[in-house]
């Protein structure tokens with residue numbers, strides 16, 4: 001019976017595998033570069049520096065080691081720094097004295113034989129070593145990202161880890177670094193891999209059912225198990241997608257927009273937050289017209305802060321365009337800082353909440369996104385220094401007791417009064433928008449992930465749709481879902497389907 005099943009399964013599953021393998025090999029050739037070349041590059045930053053690192057990877061790395069450092073690779077201790085004379089192999093001229101490390105494959109970053117030179121960072125030293133490397137046969141300068149591409153092809157990193165590495169290099173804030181490090185360590189890849197493995201099992205079971213249910217070689221409950229496994233996975237992917245774009249936002253920065261009436265002190269607030277005179281401040285209403293953008297780090301989270309034109313009706317066509325842009329920014333913002341001049345607040349404390357509600361209603365978008373926009377806003381009542389102490393206290397207690405208002409801060413950009421409380425409220429909002437990169441399930445960080453995951457969910461819906469109509473089309477849905485997940489990690493597991501089929505159906509039965 002084993003013979004019969006395995007022969008027949010092979011016929012059917014070889015089709016599954018072919019489809020998947022085709023995609024994989026296309027990925028491999030897309031680079032158009034030859035892995036037989038040995039590549040080199042300056043891996044540390046460009047320009048004069050204390051120490052520069054030159055990396056070499058590929059089959060001629062052993063030749064590089066002997067030609068430039070006079071070391072025989074078979075007699076060189078792997079992964080150990082050694083001080084050597086570095087010479088030009090053509091002229092035998094001494095180029096530098098530096099550290100040389102030998103990383104025999106497969107235990108190297110790229111999986112290939114590799115060498116690292118840690119040399120003095122003078123421009124002439126660097127160019128001397130690079131020229132010497134380029135003069136060796138089969139050795140050429142690396143293309144952008146080629147070391148990482150080789151690591152990917154060697155199976156050292158999946159695509160999410162490659163992206164994590166890229167993000168780590170570009171991380172500018174603490175939270176970005178944490179998220180990138182976690183992704184580079186494979187947390188996100190493992191989550192998708194787990195989902196893929198569950199889908200492979202589902203697919204194997206459906207395929208086996210299609211082939212053998214007529215011969216009654218498969219128990220009836222198999223499809224019901226697949227149904228619930230697919231539904232469970234669908235729920236998990238959907239939940240992962242509904243993360244409020246936290247991971248993507250942390251990666252690219254939270255869009256915070258400062259908006260409000262003219263002369264409320266919006267540009268003053270921008271300057272306080274970025275601690276430099278980035279925007280022009282003046283008593284002239286309508287000073288800011290274009291959107292002024294600046295990057296700030298709010299307790300480890302990246303924020304793109306935009307100052308906008310004051311909102312008012314005007315006949316000036318340039319200012320009108322500024323107002324239009326301001327409104328557009330507010331529509332797209334992750335968070336709006338709604339600034340107003342506290343001097344304009346009503347003198348009766350009871351009227352303050354209604355006044356603020358009306359003010360926000362005019363500023364924030366209405367319609368469907370209204371509730372979300374209100375949740376993502378912070379009221380800033382500026383120029384508290386111009387209120388009497390008594391009035392300020394009345395306003396504050398009106399704010400404390402108000403219902404249905406977003407967090408509201410009474411402050412003065414001029415004296416700094418109330419700024420600490422405002423910073424706390426701002427940090428809290430930004431943290432909520434980005435999430436904690438270290439806790440809970442890892443966040444998807446790229447629009448690419450989102451697109452593939454959405455395709456995955458749609459494909460799983462196809463399974464349910466065709467389940468009772470045409471099982472072959474239902475299976476195709478699972479296959480498509482698997483391919484979508486495989487596109488995220490760059491791996492479309494094919495051999496594994498066979499493994500599962502033989503493990504679950506043949507050997508045990």
Ligand SMILES: Nc1nc2c(ncn2[C@@H]2O[C@H](COP(=O)(O)OP(=O)(O)OP(=O)(O)O)[C@@H](O)[C@H]2O)c(=O)[nH]1
Nearest residue numbers: 262263264265266267268282286287288310413414
């Ligand atoms: N007393 C006092 N004056 C302030 C404060 N903040 C800003 N101002 C003044 O208010 C005026 C307007 O400030 P801006 O920052 O230019 O206001 P804006 O909202 O950017 O104005 P527009 O760009 O014209 O819409 C300037 O004269 C500032 O010095 C504050 O906290 N207290």
Ligand SMILES: [K+]
Nearest residue numbers: 263282284287
């Ligand atoms: K102004």
Ligand SMILES: [Mg+2]
Nearest residue numbers: 266267287288
């Ligand atoms: Mg301004």
